[in-house]
Amino acid sequence: MQITRASDYAVRVMIHLATVPAGAKAQRAELSRAADVPGHFLSKVLQQLVRSHLIRSQRGSGGGFVLAVPPSDVSLLDVVEAIEGPVRLNLCIEEGPSCERKTCCPAHEVWVDAQSAVVKVLAAASIASLAEKVRNCESSTYVGHDSSVRISSVPNADQAKRVYARDGH
Numbered sequence: 001m002q003i004t005r006a007s008d009y010a011v012r013v014m015i016h017l018a019t020v021p022a023g024a025k026a027q028r029a030e031l032s033r034a035a036d037v038p039g040h041f042l043s044k045v046l047q048q049l050v051r052s053h054l055i056r057s058q059r060g061s062g063g064g065f066v067l068a069v070p071p072s073d074v075s076l077l078d079v080v081e082a083i084e085g086p087v088r089l090n091l092c093i094e095e096g097p098s099c100e101r102k103t104c105c106p107a108h109e110v111w112v113d114a115q116s117a118v119v120k121v122l123a124a125a126s127i128a129s130l131a132e133k134v135r136n137c138e139s140s141t142y143v144g145h146d147s148s149v150r151i152s153s154v155p156n157a158d159q160a161k162r163v164y165a166r167d168g169h
Contacts (some may be wrong), residue, residue, distance in 0.1 A: 004083070004084060006048075006083045010080075012037065013031055013042070014054065014074065015134060017055060017067050018063060018127045018130070020136055024066075025064025025067050027064045027065075049079075051082075052082035054078065071131055072127075072128040074126065075125060075126055076122040076125040076126070076127075077119060077125075080122060085126045087118060087122070090113055093115050147159050
């Protein structure tokens with residue numbers, strides 16, 4: 001199983017929105033920049049998050065995006081499922097006659113355990129706890145950098161190489 005780019009972007013957006021001061025709205029351009037999401041892709045992600053009632057949007061002057069739910073009440077599982085639908089490692093895990101071999105398949109219990117573990121880990125990670133980690137990084141890890149370092153997203157390999165080269169690593 002691989003989390004799609006859309007889910008990764010949605011998680012980044014949710015974490016960034018959780019760091020926005022209460023009462024403030026994040027603009028599309030700000031979300032694109034902070035979460036390192038291409039603008040054309042961001043629109044699709046935002047629409048899915050709005051449809052899932054995880055964020056709200058307001059159009060016009062003074063508009064923008066805000067969390068619709070307290071970040072402590074939103075898990076990574078909620079965000080991934082808003083984008084992907086239910087997490088399923090294998091079809092045989094579904095209830096009912098999803099696979100004719102499931103009653104005698106030696107791998108079935110492994111798939112069930114793996115599914116349970118993934119769901120448990122994603123459900124245990126709240127957007128609030130991840131946003132707090134961002135705040136901690138802002139106040140300690142990145143002190144001393146000559147230029148700002150994006151912390152709301154994981155840099156791609158090329159960006160990471162440039163940061164390490166710039167810092168003399």
